[in-house]
Amino acid sequence: xxxxxxxxxxxxxxxxxxxxxxxxxxxxxxxxxxxxxxxxxxxxxxxxxxxxxxxxxxxxxxxxxxxxxxxxxxxxxxxxxxxxxxxxxxxxxxxxxxxxxxxxxxxxxxxxxxxxxxxxxxxxxxxxxxxxxxxxxxxxxxxxxxxxxxxxxxxxxxxxxxxxxxxxxxxxxxxxxxxxxxxxxxxxxxxxxxxxxxxxxxxxxxxxxxxxxxxxxxxxxxxxxxxxxxxxxxxxxxxxxxxxxxxxxxxxxxxxxxxxxxxxxxxxxxxxxxxxxxxxxxxxxxxxxxxxxxxxxxxxxxxxxxxxxxxxxxxxxxxxxxxxxxxxxxxxxxxxxxxxxxxxxxxxxxxxxxxxxxxxxxxxxxxxxxxxxxxxxxxxxxxxxxxxxxxxxxxxxxxxxxxxxxxxxxxxxxxxxxxxxxx
Amino acid sequence: xxxxxxxxxxxxxxxxxxxxxxxxxxxxxxxxxxxxxxxxxxxxxxxxxxxxxxxxxxxxxxxxxxxxxxxxxxxxxxxxxxxxxxxxxxxxxxxxxxxxxxxxxxxxxxxxxxxxxxxxxxxxxxxxxxxxxxxxxxxxxxxxxxxxxxxxxxxxxxxxxxxxxxxxxxxxxxxxxxxxxxxxxxxxxxxxxxxxxxxxxxxxxxxxxxxxxxxxxxxxxxxxxxxxxxxxxxxxxxxxxxxxxxxxxxxxxxxxxxxxxxxxxxxxxxxxxxxxxxxxxxxxxxxxxxxxxxxxxxxxxxxxxxxxxxxxxxxxxxxxxxxxxxxxxxxxxxxxxxxxxxxxxxxxxxxxxxxxxxxxxxxxxxxxxxxxxxxxxxxxxxxxxxxxxxxxxxxxxxxxxxxxxxxxxxxxxxxxxxxxxxx
Numbered sequence: 058x059x060x061x062x063x064x065x066x067x068x069x070x071x072x073x074x075x076x077x078x079x080x081x082x083x084x085x086x087x088x089x090x091x092x093x094x095x096x097x098x099x100x101x102x103x104x105x106x107x108x109x110x111x112x113x114x115x116x117x118x119x120x121x122x123x124x125x126x127x128x129x130x131x132x133x134x135x136x137x138x139x140x141x142x143x144x145x146x147x148x149x150x151x152x153x154x155x156x157x158x159x160x161x162x163x164x165x166x167x168x169x170x171x172x173x174x175x176x177x178x179x180x181x182x183x184x185x186x187x188x189x190x191x192x193x194x195x196x197x198x199x200x201x202x203x204x205x206x207x208x209x210x211x212x213x214x215x216x217x218x219x220x221x222x223x224x225x226x227x228x229x230x231x232x233x234x235x236x237x238x239x240x241x242x243x244x245x246x247x248x249x250x251x252x253x254x255x256x257x258x259x260x261x262x263x264x265x266x267x268x269x270x271x272x273x274x275x276x277x278x279x280x281x282x283x284x285x286x287x288x289x290x291x292x293x294x295x296x297x298x299x300x301x302x303x304x305x306x307x308x309x310x311x312x313x314x315x316x317x318x319x320x321x322x323x324x325x326x327x328x329x330x331x332x333x334x335x336x337x338x339x340x341x342x343x344x345x346x347x348x349x350x351x352x353x354x355x356x357x358x359x360x361x362x363x364x365x366x367x368x369x370x371x372x373x374x375x376x377x378x379x380x381x382x383x384x385x386x387x388x389x390x391x392x393x394x395x396x397x398x399x400x401x402x403x404x405x406x407x408x409x410x411x412x413x414x415x416x417x418x419x420x421x422x423x424x425x426x427x428x429x430x431x432x433x434x435x436x437x438x439x440x441x442x443x444x445x446x447x448x449x450x451x452x453x454x455x456x457x458x459x460x461x462x463x464x465x466x467x468x469x470x471x472x473x474x475x476x477x478x479x480x
Numbered sequence: 481x482x483x484x485x486x487x488x489x490x491x492x493x494x495x496x497x498x499x500x501x502x503x504x505x506x507x508x509x510x511x512x513x514x515x516x517x518x519x520x521x522x523x524x525x526x527x528x529x530x531x532x533x534x535x536x537x538x539x540x541x542x543x544x545x546x547x548x549x550x551x552x553x554x555x556x557x558x559x560x561x562x563x564x565x566x567x568x569x570x571x572x573x574x575x576x577x578x579x580x581x582x583x584x585x586x587x588x589x590x591x592x593x594x595x596x597x598x599x600x601x602x603x604x605x606x607x608x609x610x611x612x613x614x615x616x617x618x619x620x621x622x623x624x625x626x627x628x629x630x631x632x633x634x635x636x637x638x639x640x641x642x643x644x645x646x647x648x649x650x651x652x653x654x655x656x657x658x659x660x661x662x663x664x665x666x667x668x669x670x671x672x673x674x675x676x677x678x679x680x681x682x683x684x685x686x687x688x689x690x691x692x693x694x695x696x697x698x699x700x701x702x703x704x705x706x707x708x709x710x711x712x713x714x715x716x717x718x719x720x721x722x723x724x725x726x727x728x729x730x731x732x733x734x735x736x737x738x739x740x741x742x743x744x745x746x747x748x749x750x751x752x753x754x755x756x757x758x759x760x761x762x763x764x765x766x767x768x769x770x771x772x773x774x775x776x777x778x779x780x781x782x783x784x785x786x787x788x789x790x791x792x793x794x795x796x797x798x799x800x801x802x803x804x805x806x807x808x809x810x811x812x813x814x815x816x817x818x819x820x821x822x823x824x825x826x827x828x829x830x831x832x833x834x835x836x837x838x839x840x841x842x843x844x845x846x847x848x849x850x851x852x853x854x855x856x857x858x859x860x861x862x863x864x865x866x867x868x869x870x871x872x873x874x875x876x877x878x879x880x881x882x883x884x885x886x887x888x889x890x891x892x893x894x895x896x897x898x899x900x901x902x903x
Contacts, residue, residue: 098774131887134878136812137830160871167869348813349830353820377809377885386800389559390771391817397776398821405774407560446590448553448583455557462556462800465888 059089059476062102065110065439066453067094068427069117070413071152071228073361078453082429083107084115084429089476091433103122110439113470114457117427118178118436120419122341124319125183126194126207127152128374129168136349136377138282143350145217152185152210153220154271161190168379169197174466176381176415178436179423180472181278181318181341181370182207183251186222188235195239199246202479204423204436208251208278209235211266215256225261229269236273245475248273254280255291255304263308270309271276276316276422278341282329283321284352301327302338303349312336316422322360322369323353333365339422340367342414344387346375354395355389356403361410368419370409382461385411408458439471440464482512482899485525488533489876490517492540492852493836495527498785501614501876506540507852507860512850512899514856515523515683526837534861536893537880540850541601541859542654543554543842544794545764546701546743548606549617549630550575551797552591558734559772559800563707566697566773568640571797575633575682576643591802591860592620597889599804599838601859601897602846603632604741604764604793606674609645611629611658618662622669625902627846627859631674631701632658634689638679648684652692659696670695677703679713686731693732699739700864701764702728705752706744725752725761739845744769744850745783746776762845763790765837769798777818779826780811784833791842805884808834833882863887 063084071077077094085092085102098107128148135147155161172180182198182205184191191209198205209232213222222228232250239248250266252258258266270277282288282301295304302325305311311319313336320341325333333340340418342357360367370376377382385408392406406414420427426434442460444467451459460468472479483902486507487692494500500517508525510513521530551571558570578584594605605621605628609612613631623626632655636645655673662671673689675681676869681689693700705711705724718727725748728734734742736759743764748756765780792807793799799807808831815829829837843850849857865883867890874882884890895902 061597129869133882154872164871167871171869182826188710345813348816351820352818354817390768393774394777394814394817395821397774397817446552446594448587448590449577451557 060087060105062086062107063097063110063115063437064107065115066456067115067429068453068457070409070417073413073418074407075407076412076454080453083230086435086476091429091431091435091436093431097427100445104171110471114440114442114453114460116438116440117416117420117429118438118456118472118474119176119415120368120423120427121180122318122339122368122419122422123343123370124180124373124379125181126165126168127185128157129171129379130164132374133236133377139286139351140350140352141290142215144419149217149220155187155190158189158193161187161193161264165190165194165197165450166474169201170380173201173479175379176438176469177203177379178472179204179420179426181205181249181422183278184284186212186220188231191235192238194456195246197245202474202477203335204474206247206249206276206278208249209251210251211262212253212257212283213262214259219464225259225265228262229265232266233269236269236275238283238421248275250275250277252279254287255301256287256294259476267309270315274315277310278318279310281319281322282325283323283347284350285324285397288324297435300326300329306332306336308430318422320372321352321355323347323355330363330365334363340365341370341379342367342388343370343372343376344391345377345379345384347373348387348391349373349377354391356395356400357404357414358404358410366421368422369414380461380465381415382464385415385461388414412461435473435476438469438475440468441470442468444468482829483510483528485509485521485528486533486538486540487530487877488536490538490852490882491876493832493840496836497830497832499832499835499877503876509858509899514852514854516854517852524829533894537863537865537876537883538862539861539880540839540843540852541861541895541897542599542838543791543846544600544603544804545762545791545842545845545848546742546793546795547603548765548796549588549591550578550606550608552802553587555797556800561773562709563773563775564713565710571733572640572643578610579612581612581616584610584616588613588617588620589627592624594802595626596624597892598802599861599892600626600802601895602627602843602849604628604845606673607632608699609633609635609643611654612867614658615661615781618666619670622666625897627668627897627901629670629672629699630700631672633674634685635676635680636685637682644824648688649684651685652688655689656692657700659692663696671698673698673700675733676703677710678724679710679717686733690732693738697738700733701741702743703766704742704745705748706746707773708747711747713798723752724750725755729755729759735761741845743795744775744778746770746778753786755790757786758816760789763788764793765790765811766793766795766799767814768800768807769789769795771810771814772800773798775819777814779818779823779838780815781827781833789841789844790837791845792837803888804838805887808838808884811837835884858896858899859897861892863891864893865891867891
């Protein structure tokens with residue numbers, strides 16, 4: 058079932074700076090893993106079934122390193138505030154609704170279907186504090202065929218009572234129960250520990266989450282250095298920490314011995330960046346969100362030069378759209394404005410770099426994912442750009458760039474995740 | 481034919497800062513002009529035929545104050561350069577193709593169909609230097625039902641020979657012939673004088689265009705203060721001008737006695753702004769283009785406070801997309817990054833302000849257009865947001881904001897231009 062050949066106009070990343078294009082190429086897959094891209098099917102794979110997508114584009118699936126499933130319901134709304142006011146005014150009241158399983162079923166159903174149709178094949182997902190609703194989301198995602206890490210959110214301080222977990226003990230007990238249920242039930246949908254961010258998590262909660270991290274060998278995800286007000290607040294709350302990242306690290310919740318994603322890192326200082334590098338923390342760059350709630354622009358091309366691990370994210374609902382295509386264009390556009398308005402020492406992102414972030418950069422969090430190299434899991438999108446009018450033939454590279462700027466769910470013709478075709 | 485009532489969830493702008501919402505309202509139209517929005521159809525209009533769009537949104541049509549029809553063919557491509565290199569590398573070679581009428585027919589056909597399906601009802605359009613192709617574009621636009629001003633471009637210096645008009649005399653003769661043909665043939669598609677920008681137009685050409693402007697009473701459009709390199713070049717080319725705007729004004733090609741659009745105005749100084757105000761020049765704010773070719777962000781909320789006339793524009797192909805919805809979100813996003821990265825004295829644009837720019841702000845260039853006030857021409861869009869998933873009911877204002885962030889051509893259910901329904 059997972060041994061086959063895909064033919065088409067095949068593009069992936071050779072490096073963070075370079076696309077690799079195989080016109081009318083043949084992508085060989087065995088046991089769900091890529092065996093390479095060839096001009097013709099090699100003799101030794103001659104018996105495999107071939108799906109010929111003709112002139113359509115075949116590219117790696119995209120990994121969304123930071124998306125709030127619970128906020129999909131209010132995407133494109135309420136973008137007139139900065140982070141902390143935005144959380145209190147829009148986000149917390151919306152997230153509180155997931156107490157109601159009927160609401161959760163509807164809301165997560167819409168989210169899952171949109172993600173299934175989108176360019177995303179893998180995602181790191183925030184749910185809410187509610188274990189039942191989080192399991193429900195995981196059930197839907199498991200059924201979708203996508204591969205995801207999903208987090209029940211932890212927060213036991215500095216948020217409204219209606220959404221706050223009453224104390225660290227009950228938060229941890231509910232979390233452990235959720236972890237066990239999730240590990241038991243799902244194959245492609247993994248639990249990920251999700252302290253919302255330092256302001257909403259007490260020291261006792263963080264210490265307890267580390268114990269759970271060790272006990273179950275789980276990855277973690279959270280937010281880091283997104284907004285000036287937030288950073289100042291963390292400094293007040295954790296006066297002994299050298300920086301925001303250190304406030305996670307002193308609990309062992311900042312990578313190092315486990316996989317860890319930190320969203321944003323817009324305003325990370327040098328020490329924080331060094332720790333991110335040392336601990337192998339993945340940065341989830343969320344350019345549209347960072348525009349919409351006026352946080353700023355992370356200097357991504359500098360992070361790449363420093364050798365940090367960076368992926369791209371939609372951050373719905375700070376970002377309005379679940380499409381990773383839009384995340385790519387927003388990443389390029391934001392980097393150009395940062396270059397123009399703030400600092401010409403940090404170069405704008407090229408198209409090839411932003412494409413790499415969306416595929417290989419974020420894919421690395423999930424293993425060997427996001428390129429068509431030998432041994433990589435086959436995550437692929439087949440794009441039909443036939444409805445994107447052009448008066449004359451275009452080369453494959455141009456077609457890809459144009460599709461990323463202009464395509465929507467109508468253009469995602471087929472999708473493979475870990476060697477299985479979803480549609 | 482042009483006397484009727486539209487029912488629906490009606491939204492337009494009360495002022496640049498305020499939306500006006502009539503839930504289940506009735507918009508009365510006679511002779512193609514709005515007579516007002518009422519809770520019920522008033523007695524005196526009781527005999528008019530009613531089209532009831534039910535729960536759909538009814539909003540004013542949008543005016544795109546700056547779009548290059550000839551660049552639609554390479555939208556979403558080649559965005560790795562600043563303005564002057566971008567012109568030489570991508571734009572001029574592409575525009576040269578419009579010498580060939582077969583190519584022009586295909587390319588402009590795709591453009592016109594996309595614009596017809598888009599949220600745009602009126603547009604100020606750049607063609608190329610080629611008169612025959614420009615007339616062909618105007619024929620297609622006339623047939624589309626849209627209302628547009630279209631400009632044959634003038635340029636007689638500082639551009640490659642293959643696209644340069646050989647001398648001012650022949651440029652002016654071709655332009656006058658084109659004007660006469662256009663005035664003769666079209667009703668809803670008006671010629672607009674279009675010197676590309678100061679660098680490509682000799683003094684003799686500008687002086688001659690002013691004579692044509694007077695003789696035929698035409699509006700004008702051009703580019704202004706988009707990019708630092710361009711501004712420095714204009715300073716060299718027109719050393720006696722006080723500023724870039726003055727380089728147009730000394731030829732009388734900067735509003736005052738005629739309607740005039742200047743695209744961009746990203747880096748306009750105080751004197752230039754004063755002249756823009758005194759002459760009633762319309763500013764075509766092109767936020768996506770100004771990101772893509774790294775020009776910067778115009779301080780639009782300041783321009784509004786100064787009482788300048790500002791509209792919104794897609795500026796395809798500096799902008800990748802012809803949708804004015806995207807122009808609205810880009811305008812808001814760019815203004816937030818400008819506020820965060822450059823200058824906190826200039827407030828970000830609110831949703832209401834950006835919506836006003838796209839409808840009433842730009843509409844004013846075309847007359848009484850862009851609102852549902854008594855006496856305004858009826859330009860309207862009916863939006864069906866049924867496919868934009870939401871797990872619970874939303875109020876009309878939220879539905880509009882969300883649709884602008886998320887909708888595409890599939891959501892434009894019906895469109896009226898000057899009292900005529902296009903689809």
